Amino acid sequence: MHYKSTTSSLWHRQSFRQLILVIPALLALFLLFIYPISSILIKSLFSPDFTLKHYLYFFETPLYSRVLWITFQISVLSTLSALIVGYPIAYVLRRAKPGIRNFFLLAITLSFMISLLVRNYSWIIVLQRSGVVNTVLTYLGLVDSPFKLLHNKFGVMVGMTHIFVPYIVFPIYSVMMGIDLNLEKAAQNLGATRWQTFWRVSFPLSLPGIGAGALLVFIMALGFFITPALLGGRKEQMISNLIQIQVVDLLNWPFASALSVILLLATLVVFAIYNRYLGVERLWGGLKT
Amino acid sequence: MKKKKETQNKKGMTRREFIVTTGAATGAALVTASVGPFVHTTMAKGGTLKVCSYGGSYQESQRKALIQPFADKFGVKIIEASGPDIAKVKAQVDAKSYEWDVVDLETRHVARGELENLLEPIDTSVVNLEGIDKKAIRKAAIGNIFWTTSLAYNKKALGDKKPCSSWADFWDVKNFPGPRALQDQAPFNLEFALLADGVPMDKVYPIHVERAFKKMDAIKDQITVWWKNGAQQIQLLTSAEAHYASAWNGRVNVAQGKGVPLEIVWEGGCLDLDWWAIPKGNPNRELAMKFINFAISAERQGEQMQKFIAYGPTNLKAFNYITPERAKELPSYPENLKKQFAHDADYWGPNLAPLTEKWKTWLIS
Numbered sequence: 001m002h003y004k005s006t007t008s009s010l011w012h013r014q015s016f017r018q019l020i021l022v023i024p025a026l027l028a029l030f031l032l033f034i035y036p037i038s039s040i041l042i043k044s045l046f047s048p049d050f051t052l053k054h055y056l057y058f059f060e061t062p063l064y065s066r067v068l069w070i071t072f073q074i075s076v077l078s079t080l081s082a083l084i085v086g087y088p089i090a091y092v093l094r095r096a097k098p099g100i101r102n103f104f105l106l107a108i109t110l111s112f113m114i115s116l117l118v119r120n121y122s123w124i125i126v127l128q129r130s131g132v133v134n135t136v137l138t139y140l141g142l143v144d145s146p147f148k149l150l151h152n153k154f155g156v157m158v159g160m161t162h163i164f165v166p167y168i169v170f171p172i173y174s175v176m177m178g179i180d181l182n183l184e185k186a187a188q189n190l191g192a193t194r195w196q197t198f199w200r201v202s203f204p205l206s207l208p209g210i211g212a213g214a215l216l217v218f219i220m221a222l223g224f225f226i227t228p229a230l231l232g233g234r235k236e237q238m239i240s241n242l243i244q245i246q247v248v249d250l251l252n253w254p255f256a257s258a259l260s261v262i263l264l265l266a267t268l269v270v271f272a273i274y275n276r277y278l279g280v281e282r283l284w285g286g287l288k289t
Numbered sequence: 290m291k292k293k294k295e296t297q298n299k300k301g302m303t304r305r306e307f308i309v310t311t312g313a314a315t316g317a318a319l320v321t322a323s324v325g326p327f328v329h330t331t332m333a334k335g336g337t338l339k340v341c342s343y344g345g346s347y348q349e350s351q352r353k354a355l356i357q358p359f360a361d362k363f364g365v366k367i368i369e370a371s372g373p374d375i376a377k378v379k380a381q382v383d384a385k386s387y388e389w390d391v392v393d394l395e396t397r398h399v400a401r402g403e404l405e406n407l408l409e410p411i412d413t414s415v416v417n418l419e420g421i422d423k424k425a426i427r428k429a430a431i432g433n434i435f436w437t438t439s440l441a442y443n444k445k446a447l448g449d450k451k452p453c454s455s456w457a458d459f460w461d462v463k464n465f466p467g468p469r470a471l472q473d474q475a476p477f478n479l480e481f482a483l484l485a486d487g488v489p490m491d492k493v494y495p496i497h498v499e500r501a502f503k504k505m506d507a508i509k510d511q512i513t514v515w516w517k518n519g520a521q522q523i524q525l526l527t528s529a530e531a532h533y534a535s536a537w538n539g540r541v542n543v544a545q546g547k548g549v550p551l552e553i554v555w556e557g558g559c560l561d562l563d564w565w566a567i568p569k570g571n572p573n574r575e576l577a578m579k580f581i582n583f584a585i586s587a588e589r590q591g592e593q594m595q596k597f598i599a600y601g602p603t604n605l606k607a608f609n610y611i612t613p614e615r616a617k618e619l620p621s622y623p624e625n626l627k628k629q630f631a632h633d634a635d636y637w638g639p640n641l642a643p644l645t646e647k648w649k650t651w652l653i654s
Binding site: 061062063066067070121124125128129130150151229230233234235237242245247248249250251252 | 374375376379397398401405468473509512513514515517521524528529530641642645646649650652653
């Protein structure tokens with residue numbers, strides 16, 4: 001346990017220097033995450049004395065758990081739909097020529113820069129009763145009366161998928177870039193069909209990307225409400241919309257805080273399940289060993 | 290704004306100079322804020338007033354008819370902001386740090402603000418209430434416009450079909466077919482349902498909740514869209530995604546001005562107000578009261594409604610400054626007024642929370 005004084009002071013100096021370096025990061029973490037989340041937690045539990053009534057109210061009033069359930073359903077469905085659209089894009093881009101690949105990556109990146117509202121309203125123009133899709137279908141005589149593509153779950157799925165696809169493509173693409181394509185050739189050399197090669201070699205290797213993208217999108221979806229509000233119907237109500245009403249119109253901040261904490265806990269449960277089966281470290285691109 | 294900054298830069302202001310100037314201005318603003326009340330007492334003329342309103346063509350009408358003339362007349366520097374709500378007022382009052390001296394609020398926020406003691410009582414020794422409609426006078430707020438949520442329709446989309454002329458017609462989908470839209474909220478809709486069910490306008494409040502929801506059941510599946518914001522209602526009507534919708538008269542008027550064939554039905558409209566209010570404890574309240582007094586004067590409101598926006602003046606004498614043709618388009622024009630009922634803020638104050646829950650539950654079932 002006894003160190004030579006020189007080693008000890010060096011050790012101290014180094015750790016001190018390291019501490020200085022991480023202080024800004026810790027400060028930002030504290031100010032932007034730990035402090036606000038704890039004050040929300042405190043607000044939900046003390047008003048001013050300790051009480052669980054806001055949490056009890058959540059469970060006593062069916063509306064909130066039902067809307068939380070709807071929020072989860074919409075989040076799961078839009079994540080799956082973004083995966084179905086995003087995975088093939090990443091798969092093709094991995095194998096495309098660099099020029100084509102860069103063009104499409106740029107195009108996907110550009111979509112980040114278009115405002116969410118503009119993208120939602122664009123879908124309204126495309127999908128509404130007198131919109132592009134219905135006009136073409138009616139003109140071709142394929143349908144008699146216009147399809148209801150908007151203000152229902154379908155409209156929400158289209159809008160959310162469109163927004164989420166880039167968030168899915170990039171993690172999968174970056175994981176795929178790390179996969180040696182020779183493995184596929186080896187598999188085919190050993191007699192695997194194209195499908196077997198995909199299903200037993202390429203797909204399992206790309207799983208970390210799928211997990212990372214899906215988790216990212218799912219958590220984003222839980223907090224969404226503009227897209228469901230504009231493209232959805234009466235049943236597509238999201239929990240964040242109810243939180244906003246409590247904050248802005250009803251000034252019931254303790255209950256709004258309780259709702260936020262419950263949403264956060266629900267998110268953490270998903271995160272924990274993910275961590276249990278896939279490992280959080282894969283999110284930052286590391287492979288679980 | 291952006292353009293202005295660019296030209297300034299072209300005139301030779303370097304980036305560094307710009308930052309230094311901005312920094313100095315910010316510093317000055319901080320000093321001004323911290324000595325707040327003294328600035329206005331020591332500099333009898335002048336001072337700074339921070340006004341927050343709802344932006345868009347609405348705030349522009351206020352800027353041209355109320356804010357700029359006030360600034361010119363009293364030598365006051367006015368800082369404008371947009372996007373008010375009572376939650377932000379509460380945050381400022383709780384922190385005793387005021388971003389706004391005068392704030393434009395909708396009725397439900399005023400009612401909530403009065404319930405929670407977040408607004409300064411109006412000082413009637415400064416604010417002259419002569420000529421102000423009594424519906425527009427509250428303890429801690431003065432109405433600045435009348436606006437109406439009413440039935441509107443797209444004339445062109447209806448073609449030869451006879452349009453609805455009341456909420457009862459709106460509910461009668463057999464004789465008045467066509468896609469319909471209503472707002473996703475309990476206020477107004479429950480009232481409209483009662484009117485459609487035959488309740489006379491003066492008996493709407495207190496709302497018979499069960500009866501209203503029963504009537505809403507009858508039309509639930511006929512409503513194609515439950516709109517969420519002001520832009521959406523006009524977009525729905527304009528594109529004929531909805532032939533009929535509840536809509537705000539000011540927005541409909543703007544669309545009409547752009548040549549969209551919309552019509553408004555005053556019959557059964559819900560007359561509501563926007564209000565001027567002052568966050569509780571604001572050290573700048575004296576100047577804020579002075580601004581409110583100026584802004585609700587007949588002459589100022591007259592100019593605002595005549596030239597810039599089709600809302601109703603709360604100062605009835607303002608009609609002296611408004612041409613008869615224009616007056617007919619305004620919600621508080623006596624002929625239009627007769628056909629409408631007034632939104633009851635005191636009913637909704639305590640009932641908004643439970644009825645919002647009931648509304649959302651009803652909507653997702």
